[in-house]
Amino acid sequence: MTDRLPQGLRSDALDNRARILDAARALFSTEGLDVPMREIARRAGVGPATLYRRFPTKQALVTEAFEDQLHACRTIVDEGAADPDPWRGFCLVIERICALHARDRGFTEAFVSAFPGAKDIAAERARTVRAVAELARRAQETGRLRADFVLDDLILVLMANRGIHATSPAHQLMASRRFATLLIQAFEAGPDTAPLPPAAPLTNG
Incomplete structure (x- = not known):
């Protein structure tokens, strides 16, 4: 069990990252860049803290999303x-x-x-x-x-x-x-x- 736990956490982190990017791309495409980070987190189904762990700034999220x-x-x-x-x-x-x-x-x-x-x-x-x-x-x-x-x-x-x-x-x-x-x-x-x-x-x- 302990051998598999880190791999499981990495998988969860990757899933969260992918959901955040998908949500950001969808919202940026229709709403533009003014969409709040909290709205992106909500659409992705993650908390704001999770979003900011993956992408500390909006600039970093914009660059990766595009x-x-x-x-x-x-x-x-x-x-x-x-x-x-x-x-x-x-x-x-x-x-x-x-x-x-x-x-x-x-x-x-x-x-x-x-x-x-x-x-x-x-x-x-x-x-x-x-x-x-x-x-x-x-x-x-x-x-x-x-x-x-x-x-x-x-x-x-x-x-x-x-x-x-x-x-x-x-x-x-x-x-x-x-x-x-x-x-x-x-x-x-x-x-x-x-x-x-x-x-x-x-x-x-």
Whole structure:
């Protein structure tokens, strides 16, 4: 009995951790990052003390909860950058990044605002922005991406995509795909393309 007890405790701890992460992902996705930690504990069926033992800060919970999305974001940008046609790679990134963020309101909030203290998310945001900036530069050199596209336009895209509200997750994704297609058409350079107004500084809120 005593030989099995530590293994049993480890199993319980892992189960609690998994329930906390599942609850956090579900609540962050629908409610955003302002959801209280106590509500996450309640949804997970654990006490607040158990939650804080596993995740001492909300920042730690946010970072862990969005690990899969961060990996997906990395994969999308790397795939776009690897395309020999920079414009096609740029379009792929816009389409898939919008779809990824349409599925999870909390991830968009964390990514766009660089959630305070969530260092992994802030670092991944910086890496993504740098990679998209290089891809955009290459697409502009081909003449396909309009010359007045600037990096803040990517953050503007995600902020606008976050504002889409639909009657179901499926319709949310459909609306996001349509939005991405409209954006791509607006980003493509053409002989009659009118210049954009000056870019405005964006807050991180």
